[in-house]
Amino acid sequence: MGGQMQQSNAAATALYDHPGGGTLHNAGPASDAGDAVMARWLQSAGLQHLASPLASTGIDHRLLPNLLMQGYGAQSAEEKQRLFKLMRNLNFNGESGSEPYTPTAQTSGVVASEGFYSPEFRGDFGAGLLDLHAMDDTELLSEHVISEPFEPSPFMPGATRAFDNDFNVMTSRQQKGQTEADPSVGFLANEKENTKENNVAKIKVVVRKRPLNKKELSRKEDDIVTVSDNAYLTVHEPKLKVDLTAYVEKHEFCFDAVLDEHVTNDEVYRVTVEPIIPIIFQRTKATCFAYGQTGSGKTFTMQPLPLRAAEDLVRLLHQPTYRNQRFKLWLSYFEIYGGKLFDLLSDRKKLCMREDGRQQVCIVGLQEFEVLDVQIVKEYIERGNAARSTGSTGANEESSRSHAILQLVVKKHNEIKDSKRNNDGNEAKGGKIVGKISFIDLAGSERGADTTDNDRQTRIEGAEINKSLLALKECIRALDNDQIHIPFRGSKLTEVLRDSFVGNSRTVMISCISPNAGSCEHTLNTLRYADRVKSLSKSGNAKKDQGVSSLPPVNKESSSAASLPASVDVEDVYEQQPEVKLADMGRRTADKESSYNHAADFDRQPSSFSSNYPFNAREESAVAPGLIDRERVEMKNTFVGSTSQKMYSSSYSQNSVDTEEKVQKVSPPRRKVPREEKSEKLGNWLKKEGGNTDMPFTSSKQQNTSNSNINNVVSRQYEPEPPNDGNINAILEEEEALIAAHRKEIEDTMEIVREEMKLLAEVDQPGSLIDNYVTQLSFVLSRKAAGLVSLQARLARFQHRLKEQEILSRKRVPR
Numbered sequence: 001m002g003g004q005m006q007q008s009n010a011a012a013t014a015l016y017d018h019p020g021g022g023t024l025h026n027a028g029p030a031s032d033a034g035d036a037v038m039a040r041w042l043q044s045a046g047l048q049h050l051a052s053p054l055a056s057t058g059i060d061h062r063l064l065p066n067l068l069m070q071g072y073g074a075q076s077a078e079e080k081q082r083l084f085k086l087m088r089n090l091n092f093n094g095e096s097g098s099e100p101y102t103p104t105a106q107t108s109g110v111v112a113s114e115g116f117y118s119p120e121f122r123g124d125f126g127a128g129l130l131d132l133h134a135m136d137d138t139e140l141l142s143e144h145v146i147s148e149p150f151e152p153s154p155f156m157p158g159a160t161r162a163f164d165n166d167f168n169v170m171t172s173r174q175q176k177g178q179t180e181a182d183p184s185v186g187f188l189a190n191e192k193e194n195t196k197e198n199n200v201a202k203i204k205v206v207v208r209k210r211p212l213n214k215k216e217l218s219r220k221e222d223d224i225v226t227v228s229d230n231a232y233l234t235v236h237e238p239k240l241k242v243d244l245t246a247y248v249e250k251h252e253f254c255f256d257a258v259l260d261e262h263v264t265n266d267e268v269y270r271v272t273v274e275p276i277i278p279i280i281f282q283r284t285k286a287t288c289f290a291y292g293q294t295g296s297g298k299t300f301t302m303q304p305l306p307l308r309a310a311e312d313l314v315r316l317l318h319q320p321t322y323r324n325q326r327f328k329l330w331l332s333y334f335e336i337y338g339g340k341l342f343d344l345l346s347d348r349k350k351l352c353m354r355e356d357g358r359q360q361v362c363i364v365g366l367q368e369f370e371v372l373d374v375q376i377v378k379e380y381i382e383r384g385n386a387a388r389s390t391g392s393t394g395a396n397e398e399s400s401r402s403h404a405i406l407q408l409v410v411k412k413h414n415e416i417k418d419s420k421r422n423n424d425g426n427e428a429k430g431g432k433i434v435g436k437i438s439f440i441d442l443a444g445s446e447r448g449a450d451t452t453d454n455d456r457q458t459r460i461e462g463a464e465i466n467k468s469l470l471a472l473k474e475c476i477r478a479l480d481n482d483q484i485h486i487p488f489r490g491s492k493l494t495e496v497l498r499d500s501f502v503g504n505s506r507t508v509m510i511s512c513i514s515p516n517a518g519s520c521e522h523t524l525n526t527l528r529y530a531d532r533v534k535s536l537s538k539s540g541n542a543k544k545d546q547g548v549s550s551l552p553p554v555n556k557e558s559s560s561a562a563s564l565p566a567s568v569d570v571e572d573v574y575e576q577q578p579e580v581k582l583a584d585m586g587r588r589t590a591d592k593e594s595s596y597n598h599a600a601d602f603d604r605q606p607s608s609f610s611s612n613y614p615f616n617a618r619e620e621s622a623v624a625p626g627l628i629d630r631e632r633v634e635m636k637n638t639f640v641g642s643t644s645q646k647m648y649s650s651s652y653s654q655n656s657v658d659t660e661e662k663v664q665k666v667s668p669p670r671r672k673v674p675r676e677e678k679s680e681k682l683g684n685w686l687k688k689e690g691g692n693t694d695m696p697f698t699s700s701k702q703q704n705t706s707n708s709n710i711n712n713v714v715s716r717q718y719e720p721e722p723p724n725d726g727n728i729n730a731i732l733e734e735e736e737a738l739i740a741a742h743r744k745e746i747e748d749t750m751e752i753v754r755e756e757m758k759l760l761a762e763v764d765q766p767g768s769l770i771d772n773y774v775t776q777l778s779f780v781l782s783r784k785a786a787g788l789v790s791l792q793a794r795l796a797r798f799q800h801r802l803k804e805q806e807i808l809s810r811k812r813v814p815r
C-alpha cells in the first residue's frame with residue numbers, strides 16, 4: 001500500500017502541473033467543497049488512497065482519466081476498473097452535473113476522440129470489463145485478466161451498427177472478418193454495445209413457410225399462403241357456403257418476420273439466432289424454438305441453427321478477451337418424451353431433473369461435451385437426432401414425438417478449480433455459466449388433437465405435448481410481463497427451461513407452416529398461437545403500432561455475431577454435471593453415424609430443395625373453377641434481396657367478383673370477438689377431443705394494440721386449459737409411482753429371499769430350533785405377501801385409471 005501511495009502522490013504531482021503552467025483550479029471554499037465531494041466519490045469507489053493527494057491539489061474529477069495513465073494513480077486492474085466506473089458515472093451519466101470534459105493537451109494522448117482510453121488500457125481490459133454498471137465490485141475480474149499487448153478491439157462502430165436492428169440480414173459473412181480486423185475502435189462504442197443488449201427483442205416471433213412438397217404437388221394442392229414485405233402473411237382459406245358456393249376467406253397476420261419458401265436456412269439463422277449470440281456472453285439465457293404441425297419444417301428449420309450458433313460462439317470464444325478468461329462452450333442434447341427426460345447423446349439414458357438450493361435446474365446425469373471445433377457439433381447433432389423418438393404420421397414419415405432440446409452453454413472455468421483431470425483424462429466438470437442458448441424442436445403441434453386414429457399411448461403423448469405448449473406460452477407471457485412468478489412448473493419442458501425464463505432472457509419462436517390447402521386449419525392454428533405469443537411481446541406491440549415491417553432491406557449493414565459484447569460477468573452458479581471432452585469422444589462416433597437420416601438436412605441447400613419442391617404454377621383451382629385464376633405475380637422480395645416469384649393470386653381480389661363479397665375482410669385473429677361468440681367457440685372446442693394444440697380460440701386482439709394488455713387479460717379469461725390436463729398429469733404421476741413401487745417390491749423381495757436363505761441355513765444347523773424357524777418364516781412370508789398384495793392393488797388402480805382415460809378420450813372424440 002505504501003508503494004501505491006507513492007504512486008498516487010506522483011499522480012497528484014503530475015496532475016498539479018497543468019500544461020498551462022498553473023493549477024487547474026483555485027483553492028477556495030467552492031473547490032474545497034468539490035474536493036470533499038470528490039473524496040467521497042473516490043471513497044465510494046474504494047479508491048480513498050487516491051483521494052487525499054487529489055484533495056490537497058484541488059483537483060477535480062475531470063482529471064481523473066489522468067490517473068489511468070500508466071505509472072500514475074490506479075495501478076492494479078481492479079483499481080483501474082473502479083476508477084473507470086467512477087469516471088463513467090461522472091462523465092457519461094451526468095451525475096456530477098459538470099461540463100463535458102475537454103481533453104487537454106496533456107490528456108490527449110490518453111483520451112481518444114471516440115474511445116476515451118488508450119489502446120493499452122483497452123488491451124488490458126478488453127470487452128469483459130466495459131459494462132461496469134452491470135457489475136458488482138465483487139465481480140471484478142482483475143486477477144484473471146492477463147495483460148496483453150494491444151489487440152484490435154472488436155468494438156468498432158461497424159460491429160455495433162450491426163445490431164442496431166436485429167433483423168438485419170447479413171449479406172456476406174466476410175464482413176465479419178473485416179470488422180473484426182478494424183482497429184479504429186472507439187471506446188464509446190461500448191456504450192452502444194451495452195444498450196445493444198436491450199435492442200434484441202425479448203420475444204421475437206418469426207414465421208417460416210415451407211414450399212409445397214412432392215406429395216402436395218402430386219395431389220395438385222394449392223399454395224394458400226402468401227407473404228409480403230417479409231412481415232405480412234395472408235392465408236387464403238378455401239371455404240364453402242351452405243349453398244355450396246365456394247369462397248375464400250382471407251386471414252391476415254403480421255409478425256416480426258415472415259420467411260417465405262425461398263428463404264434459406266442461413267437466412268433463417270441470421271434473422272432469428274444470430275442477433276442473440278453476442279449477448280450470450282452477457283449472462284443471457286436464450287431459447288429458440290420451432291412450433292408447428294407435423295411436417296411443417298420444424299426439424300428442417302431447427303437442425304442447422306445450433307451448428308451455426310456454435311460456429312459463431314466458438315469464433316467469439318477465440319477472441320482474446322474470452323480465451324484469456326477461460327471461457328468454454330459445452331453442448332448437451334436431450335429429449336422430453338412422455339414427460340420424461342432422455343439423454344440423446346448417452347444411449348437415451350433416463351435423466352432426472354433436480355433443483356439445487358438456489359432453485360437452479362440441474363439435469364442429473366446429462367452428458368455435456370466441450371465444443372472444441374464446429375464439425376464435431378454437427379456429428380453430435382446427427383447422433384442425437386438419430387436417437388430421437390420419432391414415428392410416422394400421415395404428414396411426415398419421420399415425425400418427432402418428443403421435444404428435443406439442444407443446449408449450448410458458455411462457461412467460465414477457473415484454472416485452479418476446474419482443470420483437475422478425472423480418471424478418463426477428461427476435464428472435470430464445473431465452471432460458472434456465463435450464458436446459454438437452448439434450441440427446442442417441439443413435437444408436432446397438432447398431436448394434442450391428433451387422437452382420432454391413435455392408440456392411448458399416442459393420445460397421452462399428444463396431451464403431454466399439448467400441455468407443454470400451453471405451459472410454454474404461459475411462461476412466455478409471464479416472462480414478457482416481467483412477472484415475478486413464472487409458471488414453469490406447468491410442464492417438464494418449461495421446468496427444464498426454467499433458467500431460460502428468469503433474469504436476462506431472450507426467446508425466439510419460429511412458427512413453421514405448411515402452405516397447402518389441406519393444412520389450412522393447422523396453419524391457421526399455428527399462426528394464431530404465434531399471434532398470441534407475439535401479442536405478449538411488448539416489443540411486438542410497439543412494432544405493430546408503428547405499422548411497418550421490421551425487416552430492413554437486404555443490403556443494409558448486416559448483423560454480425562462477430563463483435564464481442566461489452567460486458568462479461570458470470571453467474572455464481574456451478575453446475576455439477578459429468579462432462580466429457582468432445583474431442584475425445586466425438587470423432588469415434590463420426591463414421592458410425594454418418595448415415596443418420598437427418599444428416600442430409602444440414603447441407604440441403606435451397607436450390608436442391610427447389611428441385612424437390614417445384615414451383616406450383618398450376619392454373620386449375622381446387623376451390624372453384626375460375627375462382628383462382630392464378631397468376632404468377634412478380635413480387636419484390638426485399639428480404640432475400642432479389643425479386644422472387646411467388647404464388648400469389650391477384651385474382652383473389654380481382655377476378656372473383658362473385659366470391660369476393662363473401663370474403664371476410666378481417667381475419668378472425670384480428671377482429672374483436674364478442675364475449676358470447678368466444679364462449680361459444682370455447683364451448684365448441686371443449687367438446688372436441690383435446691381441443692387443438694394451437695390456441696383454439698379466436699384471438700380478441702384488435703388491429704390497434706395500444707390496449708393489448710387489456711385484451712390479453714380479457715382473452716385470458718377464455719383461454720382454455722387443456723381439458724384432460726389433470727388426468728394426464730395424474731396418470732403420469734401414477735405411472736412413475738407404480739414403477740417406483742415395483743422397484744421397491746423387487747428390492748424388498750430380494751431382502752426377504754436373503755432372510756429366507758439365512759433361515760434355511762440356520763435350520764440346517766444341528767440342534768436348531770424349529771419353532772424359531774416356523775415363527776420367522778411365517779413372518780417373512782407375510783411380509784412377502786403384503787408387498788405383493790400392495791403392488792397388485794396399485795397395479796389394478798393404475799389399470800383402472802388407464803381404462804377411464806381411454807373411455808374419456810373416446811367420449812371426447814366422436815369417431
Ligand SMILES: Nc1ncnc2c1ncn2[C@@H]1O[C@H](COP(=O)(O)OP(=O)(O)OP(=O)(O)O)[C@@H](O)[C@H]1O
Pocket residue numbers: 209210211213261292293294295296297298299300301393396398399400401442443444445512601609
Ligand atoms: N423450408 C423447407 N425447405 C425445404 N424442405 C423442407 C422445408 N421445410 C420442411 N422441409 C422438408 O419437409 C419434410 C418435413 O419436415 P420436418 O421433418 O422438418 O417437419 P417437422 O415439422 O419437424 O415434423 P414433425 O413435427 O412431424 O417432426 C422434410 O423432408 C423436410 O426436409
